[in-house]
Amino acid sequence: MSSVSFTLNDGTIVPGIGFGTGTALFGKDCAGQVKQAIDAGFVHLDGAQAYNNEESLSEGIKLSGKPRSELFIVTKLRPGALAEHVKPAFDASLKKLGVDFVDLFLVHCPIAMKAGDPQPDLPEVWHEVEAIHAQGLAKSIGVSNFRIPHLQAILPTAKVIPSVNQLEIHPYVWKTVEPIVKFGVENGNITAASYGGLTPIVRAAGGPLDPVLATVAERLTKEFGKPVSTGQVLSKWVLQKKIILVTTSSKEERLREYLQTAELPDLTEAEIAEIDTVGAKLHKRVFMKHVFDDTDPQ
Ligand SMILES: NC(=O)C1=CN([C@@H]2O[C@H](COP(=O)(O)OP(=O)(O)OC[C@H]3O[C@@H](n4cnc5c(N)ncnc54)[C@H](OP(=O)(O)O)[C@@H]3O)[C@@H](O)[C@H]2O)C=CC1
Ligand SMILES: O=CCc1c[nH]c2ccccc12
Numbered sequence: 001m002s003s004v005s006f007t008l009n010d011g012t013i014v015p016g017i018g019f020g021t022g023t024a025l026f027g028k029d030c031a032g033q034v035k036q037a038i039d040a041g042f043v044h045l046d047g048a049q050a051y052n053n054e055e056s057l058s059e060g061i062k063l064s065g066k067p068r069s070e071l072f073i074v075t076k077l078r079p080g081a082l083a084e085h086v087k088p089a090f091d092a093s094l095k096k097l098g099v100d101f102v103d104l105f106l107v108h109c110p111i112a113m114k115a116g117d118p119q120p121d122l123p124e125v126w127h128e129v130e131a132i133h134a135q136g137l138a139k140s141i142g143v144s145n146f147r148i149p150h151l152q153a154i155l156p157t158a159k160v161i162p163s164v165n166q167l168e169i170h171p172y173v174w175k176t177v178e179p180i181v182k183f184g185v186e187n188g189n190i191t192a193a194s195y196g197g198l199t200p201i202v203r204a205a206g207g208p209l210d211p212v213l214a215t216v217a218e219r220l221t222k223e224f225g226k227p228v229s230t231g232q233v234l235s236k237w238v239l240q241k242k243i244i245l246v247t248t249s250s251k252e253e254r255l256r257e258y259l260q261t262a263e264l265p266d267l268t269e270a271e272i273a274e275i276d277t278v279g280a281k282l283h284k285r286v287f288m289k290h291v292f293d294d295t296d297p298q
Contacts, residue, residue, distance in 0.1 A: 003262045004016035004017060006242065006244055008140055009188055010140055012104075012139060014044065014072060014104070014244060015042075015044040015072050016044075016245060017247070017261065018042070018046045018246040019034070019038075019042040019247070020046040021033075021047050021057050022047075022050070023248060024248060025248065026050075026051050026053070027051065027053065029053065030053045030056045032060065034056070035061075035064045036255065038061070039064060040252055042255065043071050043072055044071075044072040045057060045071060045072070046074045046195075046246045048108055049077060049078040049089055054093055054096035061098075068099060074106065075093045075102050075105060076106040077089060077108055077125070079108050079113045080112040080117055080118075082118060083121055083128050087132065090105065090138070100137075101138065102138050102139070103138075105129060105133075106141070107129060107142075108144050108145070109144065109288065110143070110146050110150035110291065113290065122153045123153060123157045123158075126154040126157075126162075127157070141163060142164030142165060143162045143166075144164075145167060146167075146180075147292065148179065155188070161188035162184075163191060165184050165192055166244075167181070168199075168287050169181070169192060169193075169194035169197060170198070170199045170238075170279075171275050171280075172200055172207065172279055172282050173199075173285050176283070181241075191243075193243065193245075194238045194246060195247075197234055197235060197238050198234055198235075199284060199286055200234060201230050204282065208279075209275065209282075212274055212278050213230040216230075216233045217229060220232075220233065220265055223265045231258075233267070235258060235261040236261055237267060
């Protein structure tokens with residue numbers, strides 16, 4: 001099990017490294033991989049209505065034999081859902097997941113996925129999410145892909161401040177996302193969660209960070225006495241910023257490597273600063289570009 005955890009603004013303790021069922025597993029039967037992740041030690045499982053695989057997420061949990069009480073199950077409201085869709089969509093998730101509550105329910109996206117589709121009224125959507133929380137059906141509630149104006153839209157009338165804002169976070173977007181993370185911390189202690197964290201090595205290899213990550217991995221390898229990968233350096237960078245890490249892998253060995261990240265020696269402040277500075281030389285956003293395009297430098 002991941003030995004790193006974070007305490008949310010509602011007092012809930014979240015296992016700091018989560019296994020995701022979107023991206024590579026989107027629309028696919030993820031039962032086998034969920035079981036593999038739980039067997040490797042993951043207890044935080046990140047799902048979503050949009051991933052269209054909540055039933056197989058449930059199947060994977062059953063196959064693992066892990067008690068519900070030891071798991072932290074997340075799902076997300078499908079992008080584009082209007083306020084009146086929230087409760088029926090949530091109830092359908094509970095049914096598909098085969099649980100009577102989720103640990104964390106997130107509003108996946110603040111705007112419709114396509115131009116021309118009806119736009120959700122964010123304060124109304126949030127009130128519906130709060131009602132689910134009040135009934136104890138979601139222990140914690142939060143948002144995903146919310147920029148500062150989206151947070152500002154819900155905070156004045158919110159009875160419950162979002163606990164989490166799940167965002168694409170890695171060094172190649174840090175310059176644009178850091179203000180959102182900071183705003184969340186300063187406006188109700190909203191914890192950021194990172195997805196797409198391995199982008200610099202998986203989707204933007206050859207970028208300016210490559211030599212920096214290699215040097216840090218080499219230093220940590222010597223100090224740790226076992227091989228430390230550049231992926232682990234990126235994961236450590238996320239965790240040291242007090243950000244939850246949501247990642248995924250089809251490979252058992254890599255799953256164990258992700259969880260081991262928590263045990264590695266810390267990056268130094270100078271190493272983190274260098275990753276931030278060199279990361280800022282390249283802008284590479286992979287997900288939810290329709291939400292973030294206007295704030296990105298390119
Ligand atoms: N809220 C939102 O809008 C979003 C949420 N998410 C959530 O976050 C989760 C994780 O997102 P994701 O972007 O995939 O996470 P990561 O950026 O952590 O990437 C994980 C992927 O990287 C691959 N990988 C890892 N290490 C290496 C390596 N050294 N070389 C080559 N490939 C490697 C893995 O493949 P392999 O199987 O080969 O190990 C895996 O497919 C999703 O499943 C989803 O739950 C994701 C996007 C948007
Ligand atoms: O959550 C992010 C990745 C993702 C994969 N499939 C979909 C569908 C709709 C929104 C987001 C996503």
